[in-house]
Amino acid sequence: MFEYLTAGESHGPRLTAIIKSLPAGLKVEVEAVNEQLFRRQQGYGRGGRMKIESDQVIINSGLRHKETLGTPLSMTIENKDWQNWVEVMAPDKEAEADMEALTNPRPGHADLPGALKYNHRDLRNVLERASARETAARTAVGAVARQFLNQFDINIYSHVIQIGNLKSETWTDIKAKDPERFKRESDIKEYFDELDKTELRCGDTARTEAMKHLIDSWRANGDSVGGVFEIVVTGLPVGLGSHVHWDLKLESKLAAQLMGIQAIKGVEIGAGFKGAGLPGSKAHDEIFYNLDRGFYRKSNQAGGIEGGISNGEELIIRLAMKPIPTLAKPLHSADIISKKETTAAKERSDVCAVPAASIVGEAVTASVLASSTAEKFGGDSMQEIKRNYDSYLEQLRKF
Template structure:
């Protein structure tokens, strides 16, 4: 079983991660990981941070001569913006102007109550979505393993704000998705999505959306129905809900299944040329917590980024006076990056 951990702050020196459980002998390079990191930095609506960072992974352990060793793999991604934050984020003794005004929708307030921090920067630095750069790097290693078994992964955006596009059943995205500024395969929908981002930017606001992930070539039998924590759908949902800003997950029809009769939800089982086949994939490739051999189809809904250029009301925690929320440099829309 794979286990992973990450560490690091948004404006700290670097992000680090450890992945344990990878088999020995798998071909792996820093360049392969870097290609996935570059995809994370794309997307219309991203903020100024993406113009600073040029994420590159350094393999610190677990790989020798381009092959995994079977031991834990440690990765490091440096923060180029660290040079501008050396004093504020120093690990040594020092002082900095504290952040005392929490942002609605962020971990600032709840995190300060949980850990007893007076300076909200002690919360927001780790709670920042910057940490997901390391998840992408570690995920790239796992993706490399899936390639050995013929499993293909694809993702695309289906909505931004009120602009949406519904893909045909069995749709699998190609490389053209990465050339779209919003990672949407449909050009007309992409234009509408750009308009949603532009409207939010002009209003000093932010905008969320929905993205879809498809895994093709997944063999039947992954996951289990015997214990709740071994169900494949439960584990996928937990992984996606762990991404900052994700507020909902659907597998297959998802919430739409609650509005349809059973005859329009479940996938009939047919025999064709001596083979068991499905003509629909409304279950999204998972039945009873177990993969059934059809493509795994998962959607996740991202809320708008909580940092707004026209901030919502908040309270200064030092003197308890009403003030506008704290502002940090951020994206208008981060859905394509997910």
């Protein structure tokens, strides 16, 4: 379930995503997909491309009267910029004789290893697919997965907690400051929804100003900016993923797919690297029980996963994004044809895309969790999956 493919070049006619297997009877709102595409296009520090594109999904198959048929769901997103690239990116015409190849690879991008591996003499053949434009397709897939997860009251949020070397509070810090504030799901949703109205998706307003200033000043130097964002998932039942084999562990699935997002270079679950420095007595979450809540914890150092299995607490993941490789003041490079010293290519580019990456992170998390949920509860239709889910919850209550 939720196995998918994406295809499409950054300046080609369109992006395509196909979700191979979905349960029948899932209600999918196209507007909810477009809303996620819109969120991915926002954020302080983005480049000119996002001003050209206003992504809208077209559903080509798998949906009838807003409900999935259980058949492959295929979606496309037009690239408006294609109009400017019809000749350069023509799928069905020979290259024009005067077309200049791109031959000066950017350090940190796929340009050089991609050209060497695929024996390309024009770096465009590599960068068009390596480009994070592809993440629009994954965001559309994630938007369908989210609608599936909503049926089980599973919600996915994110916020930016570091831009360049400026850090802000983590979700655990924010909750610790005011434990009464986030007792209900609606309070959590309201907090994260408000972040969508801000330019950096960071809850600390004073910090946001400093972060924007950092982006501006690094941009003025011809530089780019990375950062860290955090994903928070509420409503996960105990029991997604498994301890029985390494590749079934929930965190191994999450880490593999989240590391598949362009420019993501680190994934932490729960206390992560900080946890490694704590004594065991402080690094683990003591177990409590009462009749209302069943088994529960008063802390969440594990970040919601123990032994590869969701433990019923919030899932907390942090992702490190490296600075964008395309620089206005380009780095030293070597031409792939002449082999002479040169400077790296200067494509139109974002300076900072951490807020956008956080939306892609939500989408990828949604697709992993939707797949794990469908796997755990099984079934070809939503009715069947929900029945299995309800009876599992009953089993947990009686445990």
